[in-house]
Amino acid sequence: MEWFNVGRIVNTHGVRGEVRILSTTDFEEQRFVVGNKLAAFKKNDKKPTWVTIESVRRHKNFILLTFEGMHNINLVEPFKEGMLKVTQDQMDEDLLEENEYFYHDIIGCSVVSEEGETIGEIKDILETGANDVWVVKGTKGKEHYIPYIEDVVKDINIDEKVITIHVMEGLL
CATH class of the missing domain: 2.30.30.240 (PRC-barrel domain)
Structure with a gap:
């Protein structure tokens, strides 16, 4: 299966399970929305953990996300320095306008x-x-x-x- 990066988990934020994301996608409004499913890869891990976004907010140059069922820093700490990815099936060609490419x-x-x-x-x-x-x-x-x-x-x-x-x- 081919994976495409949409964000890097640079750190945790607070103690309630928020993670700080550095976006690597042109389509933040479509990728980082409540209810969207993403594959979270821990640092140096080849197998993803599928997560569903529960909340989204901006803080400085970062996007802060919480995932359903992960409301504690101890649950999200292992994802620090990991990546958020999507599959080819999740790539939406309709997002692109004329002369735009992934x-x-x-x-x-x-x-x-x-x-x-x-x-x-x-x-x-x-x-x-x-x-x-x-x-x-x-x-x-x-x-x-x-x-x-x-x-x-x-x-x-x-x-x-x-x-x-x-x-x-x-x-x-």
Whole structure:
């Protein structure tokens, strides 16, 4: 089964079973809602514990969650430094608008120029506020930062895992 990260459990919060989550999803409003089921993976554990969200609130840069039946710090402490994940079945393609993609669809794609020259492979995505920036590990080991804007990204082929870009002056 393939798992997709939606949040990192960075710590507990208080003594009543709240956990502090650092979101790793673009769809917080859909993932972190009361009644939603998530797979909680303890640190270094391969088998999930399925949890149902009982309460959600924001606190500073974090999302605070409680899970049904876990109202004590001792019950959630083992999940500290773990991950919250969803399955492929829980991924909703309807959430995406035109020219939007899930991170897992983009990371791992090869990047080529319009002339067919291989530039590298996308290793990470940085959110800048204005637009995402793709971190590309170049064929010679150098990292390149490619802005996800119309002037640069010309074609995205998810099926073949190939992205074609226009190499503007100074981009590489």
